[in-house]
Amino acid sequence: MADLAIDDFYAVIPAGGIGSRLWPLSRADAPKFLHDLTGSGQTLLRDTWERLAPLSGEDRIAVVTGRAHRAAVERELPGVPDHNVFLESEPRDSSAAIGLAAAILVRREPDVIIGSFAADHVIRQTRQFDFAVRQAVAVARAGYICTIGIQPAEPSVGFGYIKQADELIVDGAPEAYMVERFVEKPDLETAKQYFADRSYLWNAGMFITRADVLLAELAVNEPELHAGLLELAEAWDDRDRRGPAVDRIWPELKKIAIDYSVAEPAAEKGRLAVIPGHFDWDDVGDFASLSKLNSSGGRNELAILGEDARVLSDASSGIVVSQTKRVISLIGVRDIVVVDTPDALLVTTSENAQRVKGVVDALKLTGRGDVL
Numbered sequence: 001m002a003d004l005a006i007d008d009f010y011a012v013i014p015a016g017g018i019g020s021r022l023w024p025l026s027r028a029d030a031p032k033f034l035h036d037l038t039g040s041g042q043t044l045l046r047d048t049w050e051r052l053a054p055l056s057g058e059d060r061i062a063v064v065t066g067r068a069h070r071a072a073v074e075r076e077l078p079g080v081p082d083h084n085v086f087l088e089s090e091p092r093d094s095s096a097a098i099g100l101a102a103a104i105l106v107r108r109e110p111d112v113i114i115g116s117f118a119a120d121h122v123i124r125q126t127r128q129f130d131f132a133v134r135q136a137v138a139v140a141r142a143g144y145i146c147t148i149g150i151q152p153a154e155p156s157v158g159f160g161y162i163k164q165a166d167e168l169i170v171d172g173a174p175e176a177y178m179v180e181r182f183v184e185k186p187d188l189e190t191a192k193q194y195f196a197d198r199s200y201l202w203n204a205g206m207f208i209t210r211a212d213v214l215l216a217e218l219a220v221n222e223p224e225l226h227a228g229l230l231e232l233a234e235a236w237d238d239r240d241r242r243g244p245a246v247d248r249i250w251p252e253l254k255k256i257a258i259d260y261s262v263a264e265p266a267a268e269k270g271r272l273a274v275i276p277g278h279f280d281w282d283d284v285g286d287f288a289s290l291s292k293l294n295s296s297g298g299r300n301e302l303a304i305l306g307e308d309a310r311v312l313s314d315a316s317s318g319i320v321v322s323q324t325k326r327v328i329s330l331i332g333v334r335d336i337v338v339v340d341t342p343d344a345l346l347v348t349t350s351e352n353a354q355r356v357k358g359v360v361d362a363l364k365l366t367g368r369g370d371v372l
Contacts, residue, residue, distance in 0.1 A: 005054065005055060005056055005057040005060070006055055006056060006113075006134065006137055008109075008111060008112060008113050008137075008141075009055060009056050009060065009112075009113050009114075009115065009137055010056060010060045010061070010062060010101075010105050010109075010112050010113070010114045010115070010211075011052040011055060011056040011060065011061045011062070011114075011115050011117060012061075012062050012063075012064065012098060012101040012102075012105075012114050012115065012116045012117070013045070013048055013049070013052070013061065013062070013063045013064070013116075013117060013118070013119045014064045014065075014094060014097040014098060014101075014116060014118060014119065015031075015033050015045060015063055015064065015065040015069065015073060015119035015120075016031075016064070016065060016066060016088065016091050016097060017031060017032070017091065017120075018031045018032070018360075018372070019031055019032030019033075019120065019284075020356070020357045020360040020361075021285055021286040021287075021353065021354060021356045021357045022284070022286065022287065022290070022356070023344075023346070023356055023357075023359065023360050023372070024339055024341045024343075024344035024345075024346055024371065025321050025323075025339050025341070027372060028068075028372055029068065030072075031069070031120075032044065032120040032284065033045040033048075033119035033120035034069070034072055034076070037122070037284055037290055037293065037294075037305070038122055038293055038294070039294065039305075042076075043076055044119060044120045044121070044122065044284070045073065045076050045077065045119045045120070046076050046077065047122070047123075048117060048118070048119050048120075048121070049061065049076075049077050049079075049080075051117075051123060051126055051129060052115075052117060053079075054130065055115075055130060055133055055134070056115075058079045058080075059081055059084075060084075061077075061080060061084060062084040062085075062086060062101050062104075062105065063077065063080055063084065063085050063086070063119075064086045064088065064097040064098070064100060064101055065085070065086075065087065065088065065119075066087065066088050066089075066090070066091065067087045067088070067089060070085065070087055073085065083237070086100055086101055086104060086236075087246070088100075088246075088250060089246050089247060089250045089251065090250065090251060091255075092250065092251075092253045092254075092255050093255040093256055093257055093258075094116075094205075094257050094258040094259075095218070095222065095225060095254070095256045095257060095258045095260075095261040095262070096225065096229070096250070096253045096254075096255070098114075098116045098207070098214070098258050099214070099215065099218055099225065099226070099229045099258075099261075100229055100232060100233070101114060101116075102114055102211040102214045102215050102229075103211075103215060103229040103230055103232065103233035104232075104233045104236050104237075105211050106211035106212050106215065106233075107233055107234070107236075107237075108237075110212065111210070111212075112210070112211050113137055113140045113141065113208065113209065113210050113211070114208070114209065114210075114211050114214070115133060115136065115137070115206070115207070115208040116205075116206065116207045116208075116258075117206055118205055118206075118283070120283070120284060121204070121281065121282065121283050121284070122280075122281070122282045122283075122284055122293060123279055123280070123281050124279055124280035124281075125278070125279035125280060126279075128277070128278045128279040129277065129279050132148050132175075132275045132276075132277045132278070132279070133148070133208065134172070135172065135173040135174070135175060135176060135275045136148055136173070136206075136208035136273075136275050137208055138170055138171065138172030138173040138176075139168065139170050139173045139176050139208070139273045139275070140208050140209045140210055140213075141210075142170045143210070143213060143271075144168075144170075144209070144213075144271055144272065144273045145207060145208075145209040145213060145214065145217065145262065145263065145266045145271055145272050145273070146176070146207070146208045146209060146272075146273045146274065146275060147162065147179070147203070147204075147206055147207050147208070147263065147272065147273070147274050147275075148204060148206040148208070148274070148275050148276075148277045149162040149164065149201025149202060149203065149204065149274045149275070149276055149277060150201055150202040150204050150276075150277050150279075150281045151198075151201060151202075151276055151277070151278065152194065152195050152200065152201070152202050153280075154195065155188065155191035155192040155194065155195035156191060156202070157185055157186060157187060157188055157191050158185065158285055158286075158289075158354065159185060159202040159203060159283075160182060160183060160184055160185055160202075160203040160259070161182070161183040161186065161194055161200045161201065161202060161203060162179055162181075162182060162183070162200065162201045162202075162203050162274055163179065163180040163181050163182075163183060163199060163200055164177040164178070164179060164180065164199050164200075164201060164274050164276070165177060165178040165179060165180035166178050168273050170273075173275065175275055175276055176273050176274070176275055177273065177274050177275075177276070178270065178272070178273055178274075179267045179272040179273060179274050180267070181264075181267055181268075182203065182259060182263060182264050182267060183200070201274065201276060201277075202281070203259070204277065204281055204283070205259075205283075207258065207262070207263065214262060215229075215230075217261075217262045217265065217266055217271075218261060218262060220265070221261050221262065221265050222254060222256065222261045224254065225253055225254045225256070225261070228249050228250075228252065228253050229253070231245065231249055232245055232246065232249050232250070285354075286353035286354050286356065287319055287321075287337040287339070287348070287350065287353045287356070288337075288350035288351075288353040288354075289353075290303070290305075290319060290321075291303050291318055291319035291335075291337070291350060294319065295317075295319070300317050301317055302316055302317050302318060302319070302320065302330070303318070303319040303320070304319075304320050304322070305319070305320070305321045305322070306320075306321055306322035306323055308322070308324075308325055309321075309322035309328075310322070310325060310326065310327045310328065311327075311328045311329075311330070312327065312328070312329040312330070313329075313330045313331075314330070314331045314332065315331070315332045316330035316331065316332060316333045316334065316336060317333075317334050317335060317336070318333070318334070318335045318336035318337055318338075318349070318350060319336075319337055319338070319350075320336075320338045320339075320340075321338070321339045321340070322338075322340045323340065323341045323342065324340050324341065324342055326340060328340060335349050335350040335351065336349060336350075337349060337350060337353060343370075343371055344371045346359070360372060
């Protein structure tokens with residue numbers, strides 16, 4: 001029974017952003033989700049699709065992506081129905097992306113439950129992931145907005161946190177809890193306190209809810225955004241009206257993360273629940289994270305990515321990503337990050353991996369869009 005697809009459930013994959021902390025590997029025309037970053041032999045997007053298909057069925061997965069990525073997405077996901085590819089004219093953050101999917105799907109199926117799962121995350125132990133999502137769907141049927149939090153593996157400063165509160169009694173969700181509050185990325189000392197507390201979970205950005213419940217929350221907290229999404233959804237399934245509506249409405253939608261527009265306000269009202277996820281999870285947020293994923297977490301190992309990588313290493317650790325045939329030689333360097341592409345070279349350390357985004361911002365200011 002547990003292997004059957006969930007009848008009233010639709011999986012939504014927001015596939016946007018460029019993954020700027022993984023530049024120059026991740027680019028505007030080849031974002032993070034279109035790369036194989038784990039050695040699985042397929043992209044993160046394809047991994048996500050295969051993880052969700054048993055839960056929803058292949059014909060009930062929607063992908064929200066940019067117009068520029070449509071061909072690549074459809075090439076990676078040949079099973080996705082054309083009417084389930086929702087195209088953005090430009091990035092407007094997660095509230096617009098997930099809200100658009102909710103507004104379209106609720107018109108097609110008024111009682112639908114949607115689950116939003118990023119296209120570029122790495123999840124191990126798919127059976128445990130499956131169990132967590134099925135619990136979250138049960139919680140959503142009870143009228144709550146539900147998220148899946150990850151039990152921290154270390155006191156990380158790279159993630160936001162969810163403070164779980166009292167147990168929530170819902171049939172089919174034995175591990176459900178209410179959410180007390182969301183917490184922004186902490187400093188190291190605070191992260192250590194959260195790690196010791198164990199009632200704090202990493203915020204993995206997964207949200208499962210009835211589509212109409214999500215839209216009702218948006219209507220209260222962001223009425224202009226809500227109105228724009230409803231207007232788009234009303235025109236969406238009419239091919240002649242869709243394009244003009246997107247061009248007119250989408251660029252004017254407010255940029256705001258769904259954490260702020262929906263999740264945090266719902267937590268304050270006692271309408272947000274959480275299921276602890278008992279599986280390995282990583283958002284591959286920077287090269288330090290990528291290094292851990294590809295070296296079994298060993299600090300003394302060197303991870304090498306690239307089909308034609310030519311790397312000589314002596315007493316060195318970290319990660320090398322090579323997209324050229326250049327010989328890269330490392331001697332006595334620890335926690336090094338080297339990313340070698342035909343038109344850009346990045347050299348940093350794992351400790352400074354989060355600062356790569358600053359390079360991208362600087363290149364934008366100098367007008368070097370040719371390498372972004």
